[in-house]
Amino acid sequence: MTTLKKTLFISDLHLDSQHPLITGWFLQLLKQDHSNVDALYILGDLFETWIGDDAKQEFHDEIIQALRTATQNGLPIYLMHGNRDFLIGRQFLQATGCQLLSDETIISLYGNNVLLMHGDTLCTRDTAYLKWRKIARNRLVQCLFLHLFPLHTRQKIANKMRAKSADYTQHAAAEIMDVTQEEVDRVMKKHDVQFLIHGHTHQPNKHEFTLQQKPAMRIVLDAWHKQGNMLIWDSEGKKELIWFK
Numbered sequence: 592m593t594t595l596k597k598t599l600f601i602s603d604l605h606l607d608s609q610h611p612l613i614t615g616w617f618l619q620l621l622k623q624d625h626s627n628v629d630a631l632y633i634l635g636d637l638f639e640t641w642i643g644d645d646a647k648q649e650f651h652d653e654i655i656q657a658l659r660t661a662t663q664n665g666l667p668i669y670l671m672h673g674n675r676d677f678l679i680g681r682q683f684l685q686a687t688g689c690q691l692l693s694d695e696t697i698i699s700l701y702g703n704n705v706l707l708m709h710g711d712t713l714c715t716r717d718t719a720y721l722k723w724r725k726i727a728r729n730r731l732v733q734c735l736f737l738h739l740f741p742l743h744t745r746q747k748i749a750n751k752m753r754a755k756s757a758d759y760t761q762h763a764a765a766e767i768m769d770v771t772q773e774e775v776d777r778v779m780k781k782h783d784v785q786f787l788i789h790g791h792t793h794q795p796n797k798h799e800f801t802l803q804q805k806p807a808m809r810i811v812l813d814a815w816h817k818q819g820n821m822l823i824w825d826s827e828g829k830k831e832l833i834w835f836k
Contacts, residue, residue: 594627598700600822602634602709602790603814605675608650616819616836621657625666632698633689634790634812635673635709640753642745643737644682655686662688671696673709673791674720677728678737697782701826706784710791710811713770713778719759769794775809776802788812788822795820795832 606614625631647655662668670689672679684691696707711724726732736745760768769792779787785807795813799806810830813820819835 596627596629596701596826598629598824599631600634600707600788600810600812600824601631601815601820602812603636603673603793604633605636605639605814605816606654607639608648613815613819614650614654616815618653618657620819620821621661625661625664628666630667630669631661632669632692632707632788633671634707634788635671635711636675636790636814637670637673638676638679640749641676641678641683642742642749643678644680645737646742646745647683655683658687658689671707671709674711674724678733695778695782697784700786700824701828703786704782704784705786705788706779706782708778708787708789710770710789713774713789714768714792715771715774716767716769768792772800779807786810790814797830797832 601620604613604617606617658668668687668689669692670679670684671692671694679691683689692707694708694712698705698707711720714720736748740748770789775787779785779802785802785805787807787809789809790812792811793814793816794811796811798809798811800809801807808830810822810832812822813832813834821833821835823829823831823833825831
């Protein structure tokens with residue numbers, strides 16, 4: 592009897608020291624038997640904030656150790672930058688064994704080409720964020736931020752940005768914070784795929800539509816605010832969004 596294989600996708604855990612229960616859900620996931628799991632993909636915002644690999648705190652140690660144990664035990668873990676943790680760097684990757692993916696990564700999944708994204712660039716109506724993102728993702732800006740500012744200054748900046756982001760999200764119209772179908776169509780056509788998986792919007796769903804006269808699907812992962820969420824895509828083609836605590 593052939594063992595059913597599966598691939599796992601998660602996003603937007605926003606782990607921080609103030610929410611140990613959420614961290615516990617993630618650690619429990621990593622400790623499970625993954626003998627029939629081909630890979631785990633983390634599609635951005637694993638952490639609520641990450642102000643540089645040199646800013647690692649005691650809170651991060653257990654997470655790093657659990658990731659390292661999982662990868663050493665043979666589970667491939669792929670990590671994508673989100674809008675909260677885009678400063679995760681080489682030191683973190685070496686410590687955990689995770690492999691970094693660029694945004695707009697295509698993987699071959701049980702006979703299908705699938706596009707993986709964090710999802711923030713799909714929200715084209717959120718022009719204020721996209722302008723900020725262009726600056727924040729600039730390599731020179733990141734280098735200056737990491738090397739010119741001491742840790743306490745970086746933390747102050749991060750705290751201020753979090754507060755500003757929370758206020759902006761609370762008052763922005765819902766449609767501004769969601770993806771635009773035109774951008775979804777554009778990026779999927781660009782990569783010639785019929786499947787897209789992303790997070791960021793915190794609006795979990797499986798959207799079915801027609802793209803280039805063929806059936807297409809966009810799967811959105813949920814944030815881990817109240818419970819854990821994961822997409823399980825198995826080798827028979829079943830795609831299941833599940834929630835757990």
